[in-house]
Amino acid sequence: MRRLAIGDIHGCLLHFNDLLNLVNPTSEDQVILLGDYVDRGPDSRGVLNRILELKRGGMNLVCLRGNHEVMMSMARDGASDMRMWLGVGGLQALGSYGSAPGRSGTIADVPQEHWDLLKDGLVDYHETDEHIFVHAGVHRALPMSEQPTDILHWEFLGDEMRHCSKKPVICGHTSQKSGEVKVVPGAVCIDTFAHGGGWLTALDALTGRYWQVNFLGKPREGQVELRM
Secondary structure: OOEEEEOOOOOOHHHHHHHHHHHOOOOOOEEEEOOOOOOOOOOHHHHHHHHHHHHHOOOOEEEEOOHHHHHHHHHOOOHHHHHHHHHHHHHHHHHOOOOOOOOOOOHHHOOHHHHHHHHHOOEOEEEOOOOEEEOOOOOOOOOHHHOOHHHHHHOOOOOOOOOOOOOOEEEOOOOOOOOOOEEEOOEEEOOOOHHHOOEEEEEEOOOOEEEEEEOOOOEEEEEOOOOO
């Protein structure tokens, strides 16, 4: 069994498909998507469709909620939230919902099954006997059941992130523009800037082995040590 965490996809459907083909999850593996499926990259619609397809196909899949899913959901309900979302990648997301290439969509073009996924198909964290998976960060002194959602969705990774459970935290959100996985005491960050010319990363949390693909489909692999 592998416990495969995948970092921030941000509308990069080709990266996502290439990475899935590279790691080739089986029925014995668990796949944890760390959030930020939408915005900034070219095909948010395609990424959400692919996630729904994987769910229907029976993959052992856990989907976390990232701050960009939060912003997209809020944009549906308010003009000020819409303006904020459009400025941080929502414009590119709506572009993927257009009826033809080069024609942008509107919030009304987002299908209901996508809204249902954002509302009911995502969780704020995933905790196992060995690890904690979050989109962004954790309050170090609080058990996961008492975590403020703004920290889970928005906290940036600093020089350490040691949780009181003594479990390593696997997170995204803090973009590593170098394309390299970042390891600090207590945590590892696998947001490796796929949408900005970096790499999309999958990490087996049980072994520390990771796989990456870039926008050309080029693969590479590495190893990290998760440490408290």
